[in-house]
Amino acid sequence: MDGHGRAGPPGDPGGGGLGSGGELAGEPGGGRGLAGEPGGGGGLAGEPGGGRDPFGELRALAGDCVHCGFCLPVCPTYQLWGEEMDSPRGRIHLMTQVLDGAELSDATAEHLDRCLGCMACVPACPSGVQYNRLIEAARTWVEDPGERPGAHDAEDGGYSRTLRGRAARAAIFSVFPHPRRLRLLTGPLRAAQRMGLDELIRRSSLPGRVSPELEAALRLAPPRPGRVPRLPALVPARGQRRAVVGMLTGCVQGVFFPRVNTATARVLAAEGCDVIIPTGQGCCGALSLHAGRRSEAVRLAKRTIAMFERAGVAAVVVNSAGCGSAMKEYGQLLAGDPDWAARAEAMAGQVRDFAEFLAELTGEPAGAGGTAGAAGTVGTGGTADGGARDGGSGPVAPRHPLPVRAVYHDACHLGHAQGIKAQPRALLRAIPGLELAETGDGGVCCGSAGVYNLLQPQTARELGVRKAATIEATGAELLISANPGCSLQIATALAARGVSMPVAHTAQVLDASIRGLPVSSLTRPAR
Numbered sequence: 001m002d003g004h005g006r007a008g009p010p011g012d013p014g015g016g017g018l019g020s021g022g023e024l025a026g027e028p029g030g031g032r033g034l035a036g037e038p039g040g041g042g043g044l045a046g047e048p049g050g051g052r053d054p055f056g057e058l059r060a061l062a063g064d065c066v067h068c069g070f071c072l073p074v075c076p077t078y079q080l081w082g083e084e085m086d087s088p089r090g091r092i093h094l095m096t097q098v099l100d101g102a103e104l105s106d107a108t109a110e111h112l113d114r115c116l117g118c119m120a121c122v123p124a125c126p127s128g129v130q131y132n133r134l135i136e137a138a139r140t141w142v143e144d145p146g147e148r149p150g151a152h153d154a155e156d157g158g159y160s161r162t163l164r165g166r167a168a169r170a171a172i173f174s175v176f177p178h179p180r181r182l183r184l185l186t187g188p189l190r191a192a193q194r195m196g197l198d199e200l201i202r203r204s205s206l207p208g209r210v211s212p213e214l215e216a217a218l219r220l221a222p223p224r225p226g227r228v229p230r231l232p233a234l235v236p237a238r239g240q241r242r243a244v245v246g247m248l249t250g251c252v253q254g255v256f257f258p259r260v261n262t263a264t265a266r267v268l269a270a271e272g273c274d275v276i277i278p279t280g281q282g283c284c285g286a287l288s289l290h291a292g293r294r295s296e297a298v299r300l301a302k303r304t305i306a307m308f309e310r311a312g313v314a315a316v317v318v319n320s321a322g323c324g325s326a327m328k329e330y331g332q333l334l335a336g337d338p339d340w341a342a343r344a345e346a347m348a349g350q351v352r353d354f355a356e357f358l359a360e361l362t363g364e365p366a367g368a369g370g371t372a373g374a375a376g377t378v379g380t381g382g383t384a385d386g387g388a389r390d391g392g393s394g395p396v397a398p399r400h401p402l403p404v405r406a407v408y409h410d411a412c413h414l415g416h417a418q419g420i421k422a423q424p425r426a427l428l429r430a431i432p433g434l435e436l437a438e439t440g441d442g443g444v445c446c447g448s449a450g451v452y453n454l455l456q457p458q459t460a461r462e463l464g465v466r467k468a469a470t471i472e473a474t475g476a477e478l479l480i481s482a483n484p485g486c487s488l489q490i491a492t493a494l495a496a497r498g499v500s501m502p503v504a505h506t507a508q509v510l511d512a513s514i515r516g517l518p519v520s521s522l523t524r525p526a527r
């Protein structure tokens with residue numbers, strides 16, 4: 001690294017051999033647990049001794065980094081600015097300094113805030129550094145003062161967000177994780193859209209002058225989804241039942257993309273699943289967890305776990321990448337809580353992404369060879385205990401042709417965080433007539449990243465512009481994305497280029513094929 005913090009070539013500073021000092025990340029039950037206090041989980045604060053890392057777990061996790069720099073080329077913020085401190089290696093260095101007692105300065109907090117949490121660095125790291133756990137912990141230092149009694153605060157010279165920054169976060173988190181409030185917000189939004197006021201406001205420079213966050217929210221606001229019938233508590237399997245699953249409806253997904261949930265339930269039912277959809281669902285905690293609001297995430301996780309326990313399902317299918325990724329981390333989140341640790345671990349083991357579950361159930365090539373069975377399968381020899389013993393028995397619902405050239409976008413929390421790339425592609429390629437194009441950007445983040453596009457609108461916009469250009473270059477007529485945030489972000493970026501490309505979820509494409517609908521049902525969906 002030079003004196004300005006710019007990085008040298010990967011592998012330059014610190015040297016370090018491949019694999020030295022590292023443990024493989026993401027092994028079930030493996031890795032170092034961030035033991036925490038009852039009720040809080042995470043072990044960042046509240047234990048005897050207080051402070052940010054009383055048991056040294058975070059230092060140990062950071063110590064796995066051998067400074068090789070292999071993560072640098074895949075990091076979107078490093079790609080944008082070429083700054084070492086905006087790379088995974090640089091951020092780990094900053095975290096280590098703070099753990100060693102350095103003040104959490106404004107500059108350090110800004111470098112941590114600029115991280116998208118896209119996790120592209122995790123699979124790229126040959127040493128298995130669990131950056132996801134490090135950044136989630138580090139975010140709590142600036143976000144969740146209740147979790148860091150030993151940390152500095154503004155009164156003793158430490159970091160404190162600006163009033164505007166705090167207000168923006170407070171506004172976002174008082175609405176987004178609450179489906180009812182989010183739904184209430186869609187009322188005025190729809191009225192404004194009907195009158196064309198949204199366009200008028202968007203074109204004026206007023207929102208940007210008042211608040212870039214507000215301007216970003218207006219820019220990203222989706223068109224009204226129209227009337228969609230509520231899903232019943234049970235969508236029964238068509239034909240012979242081969243699984244019983246729960247389904248998460250999600251907050252952003254449920255409010256802005258209700259048709260995705262309808263399609264998910266229909267596809268699962270068509271493939272022989274009883275789909276149980278608990279009523280009164282709330283947020284799973286993903287947005288809070290990824291933003292460092294750990295105590296909020298813990299509360300929402302416990303609520304979600306209890307809800308699906310009451311539903312009595314052995315598998316929970318999730319169609320939103322960010323939600324699935326967070327729910328698979330429940331075990332880590334609640335590891336230090338004796339009343340919840342086992343329940344959280346059990347729930348994490350039952351969570352399956354929609355494409356992951358379906359590929360396992362139907363034995364698509366990517367699913368048949370997977371590491372985990374389709375939890376909840378009750379087919380031949382199945383015991384609903386998490387094992388697809390028969391390795392999938394093929395799709396039972398015929399696929400009808402969908403002649404369309406589509407491009408599949410890897411949501412970061414599906415591709416990088418959950419390692420699910422092959423399954424959705426295999427499911428889509430099995431549809432007759434569907435031609436699947438690939439972006440040429442290696443799956444770099446689109447800039448959505450939870451609420452990042454609201455909190456860091458300029459950076460998000462730059463990444464959105466890049467993503468839209470690569471997607472347009474594929475010549476596809478349809479974009480397929482499995483995360484509501486990505487769908488909104490990319491659709492907005494494409495529209496800004498004057499490109500009108502419809503966006504659909506993997507479940508909607510499969511649903512259209514199974515029902516024998518024309519391509520126009522996806523490219524010109526009903527409002």
Ligand code: SF4
Pocket residue numbers: 074075076077078086087088091114115116117118119120121122131
């Ligand atoms: S999570 Fe993404 S943005 Fe953050 S350091 Fe890793 S690659 Fe870079």
Ligand code: SF4
Pocket residue numbers: 064065066067068069070071072088089092121124125126127128129
């Ligand atoms: S995080 Fe991994 S890839 Fe990046 S510098 Fe450290 S050891 Fe190398």
